[in-house]
Amino acid sequence: MSTEAWIGVALLGSIGSVARFLLDRSVSSRTSSGFPLGTLAVNASGALVLGLLSGLALSGEALVLVGTATIGSYTTFSTWMFETHRLGEDGQLPGATLNVIVSAIVGLSAAALGRWIGGGL
Numbered sequence: 741m742s743t744e745a746w747i748g749v750a751l752l753g754s755i756g757s758v759a760r761f762l763l764d765r766s767v768s769s770r771t772s773s774g775f776p777l778g779t780l781a782v783n784a785s786g787a788l789v790l791g792l793l794s795g796l797a798l799s800g801e802a803l804v805l806v807g808t809a810t811i812g813s814y815t816t817f818s819t820w821m822f823e824t825h826r827l828g829e830d831g832q833l834p835g836a837t838l839n840v841i842v843s844a845i846v847g848l849s850a851a852a853l854g855r856w857i858g859g860g861l
Contacts, residue, residue, distance in 0.1 A: 748805045764782050783846075793807050824836045
């Protein structure tokens with residue numbers, strides 16, 4: 741990878757993580773439930789974009805910059821699992837289970853939709 745691509749990874753990774761924070765905070769501030777809707781929104785939208793990139797057959801440095809740096813820093817598996825664990829520890833096993841099931845279904849569906857859209861472009 742070129743020096744410019746490494747710089748792009750750093751910059752786009754920063755943008756992705758800030759975008760994650762802003763969307764999560766925006767969604768979470770509008771809901772009063774203990775369900776982690778902000779993380780669900782972040783991961784679903786990230787899955788949609790990754791599916792789109794897959795459908796477009798993006799490769800090389802462009803894929804690294806957009807897919808890995810930007811969307812990789814934007815989506816968050818660790819927060820999803822942490823929030824699921826927290827729900828379980830708080831005695832909210834139905835919520836924890838629902839978080840796993842809904843996140844998996846929504847994420848896979850968003851990725852498939854993105855791939856379908858990308859394949860049609």
